[in-house]
Structures are given as structure tokens and as C-alpha cells.
Amino acid sequence: MIFANPSSPEKTSERLQPTGWLRYFSFSLDHKVIGLQYLICGFIFYLIGGSLASAIRVELTSPISDFMARDVYNQVLTLHGTIMIFLWIVPVVNGAFGNYLIPFYVGARDMAFPRLNAVAFWLIPPAGLMLISSYFITGAAESGWTAYPPLSITTPATGQIIWIISVLLLGGSSIFGGINFIATILKLRQPGLKLMQLPMYCWAMLGTSILVVLSTPVLAGTLILLSFDIVAHTGFFNPSMGGNVIVYQHLFWFYSHPAVYIMVLPAFGLVSEILPVHCRKPLFGYTTMVYSIMAIVGLGLVVWAHHMFTSGTPPWMRLFFTIATSFIAVPTGIKFFNWVATLWGGKISLNSAVLFSCGFIINFVLGGITGVALAQVPFDVHVHDTYFVVAHFHYIVYGGSVFVIFSSIYHWYPKFTGRMLNENIGRLHFVLTFIGFNLCFAPQHWLGLNGMPRRVAEYDPQFTFVNQLSSAGALLMALSTLPFLWNVINSAMNGPIAGDNPWRALTPEWLTSSPPPVENWEGKAPLVNEPYGYGRSTKNPKSPNDGERDTK
Amino acid sequence: MTTIAPVEQSPEKEVTQIEDHADFRLFGLAAFLVADGMTFAGFFAAYLTFKAVNPLLPDAIYELELPLPTLNTVLLLVSSATFHRAGQALRKDNAMLCQRWLLITAGLGLAFLASQMVEYFTLPFGLTDNLYASTFYALTGFHGLHVTLGALMILIVWWQSRSPGGRITSKNQFPLEAAELYWHFVDGIWVILFIILYLL
Ligand code: HEM
Numbered sequence: 122m123i124f125a126n127p128s129s130p131e132k133t134s135e136r137l138q139p140t141g142w143l144r145y146f147s148f149s150l151d152h153k154v155i156g157l158q159y160l161i162c163g164f165i166f167y168l169i170g171g172s173l174a175s176a177i178r179v180e181l182t183s184p185i186s187d188f189m190a191r192d193v194y195n196q197v198l199t200l201h202g203t204i205m206i207f208l209w210i211v212p213v214v215n216g217a218f219g220n221y222l223i224p225f226y227v228g229a230r231d232m233a234f235p236r237l238n239a240v241a242f243w244l245i246p247p248a249g250l251m252l253i254s255s256y257f258i259t260g261a262a263e264s265g266w267t268a269y270p271p272l273s274i275t276t277p278a279t280g281q282i283i284w285i286i287s288v289l290l291l292g293g294s295s296i297f298g299g300i301n302f303i304a305t306i307l308k309l310r311q312p313g314l315k316l317m318q319l320p321m322y323c324w325a326m327l328g329t330s331i332l333v334v335l336s337t338p339v340l341a342g343t344l345i346l347l348s349f350d351i352v353a354h355t356g357f358f359n360p361s362m363g364g365n366v367i368v369y370q371h372l373f374w375f376y377s378h379p380a381v382y383i384m385v386l387p388a389f390g391l392v393s394e395i396l397p398v399h400c401r402k403p404l405f406g407y408t409t410m411v412y413s414i415m416a417i418v419g420l421g422l423v424v425w426a427h428h429m430f431t432s433g434t435p436p437w438m439r440l441f442f443t444i445a446t447s448f449i450a451v452p453t454g455i456k457f458f459n460w461v462a463t464l465w466g467g468k469i470s471l472n473s474a475v476l477f478s479c480g481f482i483i484n485f486v487l488g489g490i491t492g493v494a495l496a497q498v499p500f501d502v503h504v505h506d507t508y509f510v511v512a513h514f515h516y517i518v519y520g521g522s523v524f525v526i527f528s529s530i531y532h533w534y535p536k537f538t539g540r541m542l543n544e545n546i547g548r549l550h551f552v553l554t555f556i557g558f559n560l561c562f563a564p565q566h567w568l569g570l571n572g573m574p575r576r577v578a579e580y581d582p583q584f585t586f587v588n589q590l591s592s593a594g595a596l597l598m599a600l601s602t603l604p605f606l607w608n609v610i611n612s613a614m615n616g617p618i619a620g621d622n623p624w625r626a627l628t629p630e631w632l633t634s635s636p637p638p639v640e641n642w643e644g645k646a647p648l649v650n651e652p653y654g655y656g657r658s659t660k661n662p663k664s665p666n667d668g669e670r671d672t673k
Numbered sequence: 674m675t676t677i678a679p680v681e682q683s684p685e686k687e688v689t690q691i692e693d694h695a696d697f698r699l700f701g702l703a704a705f706l707v708a709d710g711m712t713f714a715g716f717f718a719a720y721l722t723f724k725a726v727n728p729l730l731p732d733a734i735y736e737l738e739l740p741l742p743t744l745n746t747v748l749l750l751v752s753s754a755t756f757h758r759a760g761q762a763l764r765k766d767n768a769m770l771c772q773r774w775l776l777i778t779a780g781l782g783l784a785f786l787a788s789q790m791v792e793y794f795t796l797p798f799g800l801t802d803n804l805y806a807s808t809f810y811a812l813t814g815f816h817g818l819h820v821t822l823g824a825l826m827i828l829i830v831w832w833q834s835r836s837p838g839g840r841i842t843s844k845n846q847f848p849l850e851a852a853e854l855y856w857h858f859v860d861g862i863w864v865i866l867f868i869i870l871y872l873l
């Protein structure tokens with residue numbers, strides 16, 4: 122049934138939108154504006170979360186809690202984790218780049234549900250502000266980003282409840298976004314564009330959105346039960362009232378293991394977009410990439426209890442979850458080799474985008490290896506809840522997702538703003554970040570293996586020196602943000618004009634002006650059946666690739 | 674949003690006309706219901722695990738009376754059928770009939786809520802008595818919230834189809850179809866809930 126829907130917001134004509142910079146502060150329905158709103162908002166929260174991280178590292182330069190009181194440390198730690206996950210990585214790798222790119226990739230003028238899209242974004246700033254202000258008003262939650270009971274029902278209630286409400290809002294935002302992406306990718310595709318011709322980021326977002334829709338509601342339900350325990354004094358998760366804390370852990374990880382893929386699958390997709398452009402080669406193994414993503418989605422839903430090996434899980438459960446988790450390394454490994462093969466023999470330009478993508482590949486492999494190690498019960502029972510786990514997941518969420526976010530900013534900034542970033546400052550940013558990151562987190566493997574527990578403000582003095590090393594790395598990371606900030610702000614005003622397609626890329630977002638018009642393309646949307654046809658001559662005379670045969 | 678409306682009403686002023694596409698709001702709603710269903714799945718899983726690994730003390734065990742919940746099940750199942758009739762009537766452009774079926778459906782929904790209330794007040798346990806009681810109220814309460822929302826939706830649809838320039842006609846069925854899909858979903862959840870909570 123096709124009909125013109127009078128109130129349909131798909132008619133995003135220029136006149137319906139505020140123009141100029143003001144539109145970034147308005148309830149805009151334009152997917153590109155919403156995408157950048159996600160990005161900028163996310164980045165502000167990243168700066169806040171980063172300051173909290175610096176505070177944590179300052180505290181940990183000495184074995185006693187001198188910089189912060191212990192309960193303040195717990196609040197800072199909780200805020201840091203929650204902000205970084207729910208307000209920075211998830212909204213940016215999904216919301217920001219997803220909203221900006223997916224309509225281009227499917228050849229549409231906007232997302233399937235533009236109004237829902239705007240609502241999803243505008244849930245985020247209030248949720249974030251509420252979370253942060255809880256620190257100043259009542260004291261923030263103290264039980265970590267996992268909010269495990271009974272800790273979360275015995276620590277001060279107000280902060281915990283505010284935490285729950287913000288996470289519920291953010292979860293709702295994420296679900297609305299997920300529904301929108303699924304509808305856009307499956308239903309809004311241009312006629313003639315087959316699923317297997319979509320740029321890889323679409324597949325990554327499809328997989329991610331399936332995870333979001335299936336797992337986020339479970340977290341929401343769980344947190345509602347938790348809030349009953351706190352407010353109404355029910356005993357779902359309160360052992361002293363006959364409740365069961367393990368059930369909370371199962372439900373929580375049923376969301377939160379998929380959540381790690383919600384943070385990293387879109388990053389996989391973004392890297393798969395960036396590498397081919399800058400190596401002038403087709404993405405290696407497109408089909409295997411698609412199947413790996415779907416395999417990760419499927420497996421990702423059935424590995425959650427590897428976070429619970431020390432929670433008294435029965436042997437059969439340990440066995441099952443060890444095997445299932447180890448299996449995830451297979452599709453992940455396939456993707457890794459495909460990226461390497463894409464780079465192999467390519468005409469690589471070592472610009473900031475590529476550097477950050479390569480940094481991602483290196484860090485991600487390290488994080489993946491420690492992940493497989495952690496999946497083995499005999500090893501995990503020794504290092505669970507130590508700094509080894511902290512090192513593992515930072516290699517993946519920071520070394521993986523955050524590196525990709527930076528890479529993507531370097532890659533798409535010309536499209537966003539119409540101007541180029543300064544490459545030398547970009548490379549400086551990369552070098553500082555890469556060294557700082559590895560200096561900060563590599564020593565934490567050693568700390569964990571030697572028994573330093575995570576989430577505590579004080580530690581055995583024998584760990585002092587290595588902790589100081591780690592803090593030095595954190596300082597470098599914090600400093601590395603400065604050239605980046607200067608670069609993006611200065612280039613927005615003074616950078617050289619980028620032109621429509623500075624990278625000579627083939628994907629549809631580049632086949633329009635920079636920044637693109639409200640309706641994405643003047644005239645008809647281009648039909649791109651071969652988004653990775655680099656190094657092949659194409660029939661299209663306008664293709665930026667024409668006549669190019671620069672691979673061996 | 675209100676500032677947008679006047680512009681939309683003067684199409685001659687529009688600079689660009691963006692493509693119209695098929696309406697997939699129902700698809701979006703279905704995806705949302707999958708998500709909503711997962712919330713219930715989480716609750717069910719929690720309940721079944723509690724039941725399996727946290728046995729209650731003998732004096733806390735209480736056999737639920739079946740007549741009232743069985744009546745509730747019948748009420749909801751019948752209301753699904755009546756809603757279906759309302760949709761059929763709308764497609765045949767029989768507004769009067771459609772409205773009547775809608776009212777009956779809403780009535781059945783409200784009757785369900787009333788009888789649920791009666792059950793709540795006659796039960797010998799309260800929200801915080803024990804794990805089982807808490808789960809019982811959480812599950813039925815969360816479902817009852819869905820029924821309340823659904824009944825409201827039906828009444829809104831009914832109201833909209835009543836007004837002379839009614840927005841809901843055979844040419845604009847979406848609100849009715851959406852409410853109907855949602856209502857069937859809520860009924861389906863109740864059947865599972867009834868089996869797990871009362872029969873198991
Ligand atoms: C090869 C794939 C991976 C494997 C086999 C793996 C395995 C594991 C295991 C077994 C743990 C539990 C360690 C413990 O608490 O004792 C863990 C923790 C963690 N992993 Fe991974 N992981 C993998 C990939 C990822 C990815 C892709 C991410 C994020 C994008 C990630 C993020 C995390 C986080 C955040 C934790 C710690 C959660 C917490 O306790 O706060 N992992 N991983």
C-alpha cells in the first residue's frame with residue numbers, strides 16, 4: 122500500500138528546518154543534523170567521562186586513597202563507566218555515524234521514522250545531565266556500571282535510582298534508534314539496490330540493531346525490578362529476603378555482553394568503510410564479512426555467562442559458555458584477516474584516518490586474545506575482577522571503538538563540514554593517543570596477573586610503580602585530546618575547502634556536495650551497486666574511480 | 674513542531690518534494706513489540722529461575738484460585754476477536770459497526786482490569802511478602818499496565834473514528850491496525866503469563 126501521508130515527516134524540505142548553526146540545538150528531523158547532534162553531544166560526554174578517568178588515575182598514583190575519599194572514588198568510577206558506555210560509545214558508533222551514513226547508503230533522503238529519530242536523540246542530553254547532576258545533589262550511584270545487587274540495594278538509594286532512570290532513558294533511546302535502523306535498512310532501500318550490495322556498515326548496523334532490540338529490553342526489565350527492590354523493598358535480588366542475586370547477573374549480562382558488540386560491531390563496519398577508500402582496493406571477502414557479522418550476532422546472544430564464572434555457575438554452564446565464547450573468536454578472526462587482506466598490497470595513504478584504523482586493528486587483536494584467554498574458566502577464576510579484565514576491555518572499547526571513532530571523524534569530517542582537517546596535527550594526535558593508550562593499559566595486564574583487584578581506591582604498595590606508569594599513559598591520552606580539539610575547531614573555520622569527494626571514494630555519501638543538501642542529493646539519488654569497486658574501471662563516466670587501476 | 678505545521682499546509686511553498694514511500698509504521702511497531710516481548714521474556718525467565726532455585730518455605734506457598742484468572746483469559750481472548758471484527762467493519766467502510774466493536778473491545782479490556790483488581794484485593798499476600806508474591810505482582814502489574822495502555826488506545830481510536838471528519842477510515846487504517854496489533858500482542862502475553870503463573 123503506497124500512499125502519500127500528509128503528516129509524513131519524510132518531506133524534509135529546506136523550509137521545514139531551521140538553518141545555520143541553530144539547527145544543531147533544535148528538534149531537527151534531518152538525519153544529518155541528528156547524526157552530528159549525537160556526535161557532538163557524545164563528545165562532550167567523552168570529555169566529562171575522560172576527566173573522571175583522569176581523576177581515577179590520579180588517585181591510583183599512590184596506594185592510599187588520598188586524592189578522593191573512598192565513596193567519592195566509587196561514585197567517580199561508576200559515573201566514568203556509565204558515561205563512557207551509554208553516553209559516548211553507544212550513541213556515537215550507532216547514533217552519530219548510523220544516522221549520518223545509513224540513509225545515504227540505502228539511497229534515501231532520511232531515516233524511516235525521522236520524528237522517532239529526533240526523540241531518540243533528545244532523550245540523551247537530559248538523561249546524561251540527570252546522571253551527572255546526581256553527583257552534586259545527592260551523591261551518584263556507587264555500585265559500578267554493573268549495579269550488582271546486593272551492593273546496589275545497600276548503597277545510598279537516591280543516587281542509584283537516578284542512575285537507573287537515566288540508564289532506562291538511554292536504553293529507550295537506543296531501542297528507538299535500533300528500530301529505526303532496522304526499518305531503514307530493510308525497507309527504505311532504493312529500488313535496484315540489493316542487500317548484498319550494501320556498504321558493510323549497513324550490515325554492521327543491522328546486526329547491532331537486532332542485538333539492541335533483543336537485549337536492551339531485558340536490561341530495562343531487570344532495572345525496573347532492581348528499582349522495586351530499592352524503593353518498594355521487595356526482595357527479588359535481596360538474599361536476606363529470599364531473593365537471588367545470580368538472576369540479576371544473568372539478566373544483566375544477557376544485555377551487557379551483547380552491549381559490548383553494540384559498541385564494537387558498528388566500529389567494525391566503519392573500519393570496513395574507511396580502509397578500502399584509502400588503500401584503493403575492494404573490501405576483501407565481502408560475503409564472509411556479512412556472515413561473520415551475523416554469526417557474531419547469533420553467538421553474542423549466548424555467551425553472557427562468561428562474566429559469571431566465579432558466581433557459582435554449575436560445571437555444565439561453565440563448559441557451555443567457555444565453548445560458545447571461544448567460538449566467537451572465529452568470525453572475529455575472519456574479520457581481522459579480511460581487514461589485513463584489504464590492506465595487503467594496497468596503495469595505502471598513511472593519513473590520520475588510516476593510522477587510527479590500523480591502530481584499531483592492532484589493539485583489537487590484543488584485546489581479542491586476552492578475551493579468549495578470559496573465556497577459559499581455569500584462567501578466569503584467577504584474574505576475574507582484577508586489572509587484567511580492565512586491561513582486556515579497554516583494549517577493546519578504547520583501543521577498538523574509540524580509535525575507530527577518531528578514524529571516522531578524520532575520514533568523514535570533510536563531508537560533515539566541507540573542510541579538511543590538518544593531517545600533521547592528526548598524525549600527532551594518533552601518535553600521542555596510541556602511545557598513551559598502550560602505556561596506560563598494557564601494564565594493567567601485569568597488575569591483574571599479579572592480583573591487583575579492580576574497582577578499589579587503595580592497593581598493595583608493591584603495585585605503585587606500575588600504576589604510576591599507567592597513570593603517565595593516561596596523562597598522555599588526556600593531552601592527546603588537545604591537538605584534536607584544536608584541529609576540529611580551527612579546521613571548521615580555516616581548513617582548506619574539501620570539495621565533494623576529497624578521498625575519491627565510491628560510496629554514495631561522497632557523490633554529493635560537502636556538506637550535503639537537506640535532501641542529500643540534488644535530483645535523483647545515485648544507485649551504487651559496487652561501493653567497493655576500487656581499482657576496477659567502471660562504466661559510469663562520472664565515477665571518481667574511472668580508469669583507475671592502481672592495485673597490483 | 675507546531676511551527677512546522679503551517680508550512681506543511683501550504684504545499685505550493687515547498688521547495689523540494691521528497692519521495693513518498695510505503696508506510697512501514699506497522700513494521701516499526703512490530704519491531705517495538707519484539708523488544709517489549711523481550712522485557713516479558715526477561716521477567717518470565719527470572720520468575721521460572723526463582724521458582725526452580727529458590728523454593729519457598731511451606732507456609733508461604735499458596736495455591737492461586739483459578740476461576741477469576743480463567744475468566745480474565747476468556748475476556749481477553751474474546752476481546753481479540755471483537756477487535757478483529759472492528760477492523761473488518763472498517764475495511765467495509767461500516768463506521769457504525771466498527772465503532773460498536775471498538776467499544777465492546779474496550780469494555781472487555783476494562784472488565785479485565787476490574788476483575789484483575791478484584792483478584793488483587795482478595796489475594797492473601799502483598800507485594801513485599803515474599804519473592805513469589807513480588808514476582809506475581811510485578812508480572813501481572815506490568816501486564817496490567819499494558820492492558821491499560823491498550824484500552825486507552827482503543828478509546829482514542831474509537832473517538833477518532835467517531836468525529837465527522839474522522840481521521841480513521843478505510844483509507845487511513847493505521848491507528849486502528851496499530852492498536853489492534855498491540856492488543857493481540859498483549860493478549861498473547863497474557864496467555865503465556867496465565868500458563869506460567871497460574872497453571873505451572
Ligand atoms: C574475542 C572476543 C571476546 C572474548 C572471548 C571476550 C571474553 C571476555 C570474558 C570471558 C570476560 C569476563 C572476564 C571477567 O570478568 O572475569 C570479558 C569481560 C569484558 N569484555 Fe570481553 N571478550 C571479547 C570481546 C569483547 C568485546 C568486543 C568487548 C567490547 C566491545 C568486550 C568488552 C568486555 C567488557 C566491558 C568486559 C568487562 C565487564 C565488566 O566486568 O565490567 N569484550 N570478556
Ligand SMILES: [Cu+2]
Pocket residue numbers: 377378381424425427428
Ligand atoms: Cu562478554
